[in-house]
Amino acid sequence: MHPLRERLAALRGPATPPRPLDARALAALAANPGCRRRAVLDAAGVDKGALAGRLGTPAPFGQSRFAFSRGHAFESRIMADGCAQLLALLGASAADGDGAPVRAAVPDLSAAGPQSRAARTRIALAEAAPGSWTLLDHPMVALEVAGSTAYLEPDAIAVGPDGAWTVIEIKSFPILDGGADAVKVGAAARQSAVYALALDAIEPGRARSSFLLVCPRDFSNQPTAQWVDVRKQLAVTRRQLARLTRIEEITAALPAGTTFDLAPAADGAPTRPPADLAAAVDTVPAAYAPECLSTCELAFHCRERAREADRVEALGRSLRAELGGITTVAAVLASAASGGDPSDPAVAALRRAASLRTEALTRAAAPLPAPEPKPTGAARPAATATPTGPAPELPPPADPRPAPDAHPAPTRPGPAAEHAADAHPGAKPPPLPAARPAAEAQPAPDAHPAQTRPGPAAEHAAGERPGGRADG
16 A cells, blocks of 8 residues: 555544545635645545534534435436437537437446456447437546545536536526526535546546536526636636645644544444544644634534634734734734834724724713803893783674674666666766785675665666665
């Protein structure tokens, strides 16, 4: 056996089977290349979830059984019937020139062990017939990571008529109104970038820089797909994986006899003391960041250790980068309180921030100024002073409505008076009614008596007297 493999087996535990390294773990490792603890644990195939549970800091990781069964049923439906639905999503025509439906060759990739499956995958890719479709269902590809070989299993790889290799990822989260959750799509893009790097290791330039994401449409079980460009993820993952420290260097720096074996009993329960296991884990340096809480099973243990050591890494990567050589919270507080090297830009920034904070707190603690008294006016004259004796008796308020006889309603001359005025030109016309004030434009019904019409005697008298007029 290779010496490195023997060393990794001793770290994992001779009786413990290795946990396969998947693309999700590689993507998380590429996002934090400075963490040697995760690099050596993943290379040795240690179950980090069981390790965190034994340390007393379990992490809520894993997929629910409902989501797993739903995703498995959705994937089986897509790959059924000669992968007809998958070919349609890939853009293959529904029929060839003779009218026969397009079919894809699906080679058998079953073999014993990941090495044999990876070899069968390479053979199937090389033997794909040109000008036709070939679909590889759950192939196995290998990728060298920090001197260790990782075996990865994508959902599918399609070889098109043009000979290009396309990574296909089948997920159970839906695509709603043409778009999916950006966080989930980003995670799938990072995984597909790892698969594309593994295909480039087989033959450079054959893998596409975009992958096909297949998901349910809206809330149904009907598949839909969208192409996702992963050129940025490819560049970042390739650069980050190249920065990883080689596993040989990490294992050589560990004390002799270091092992992460849980010493499981016959029923599988771990028997190793947690304190002994924690001491072994702490021999490997870690690079904790708050982002690890969503990607690593040991993140809660590393966070506790960072807080106990008063490390600034627990506050975030951006803050850690800005503080430079100041690595502890106590050193940060001392630098803000006129300590440290004043020529250090980080110390100068901390002192400036401390002075601004002190100034703000001083202003907030200062008492508010008393309000200015309102100007008082001149004293009231004695005539307007309120009398102290009994109030004088006031007359009752006048009724705003006029009395019934204040303004008699004008009378209109009858027909006889009008005839008399026409018969005698010298006769005076009846007087016009007086103009009423605005307030009396619409008097109350009882304010004015009803208009009276002159009787027959008055009309007869007006007709006998020239210039006479009827009495109102």
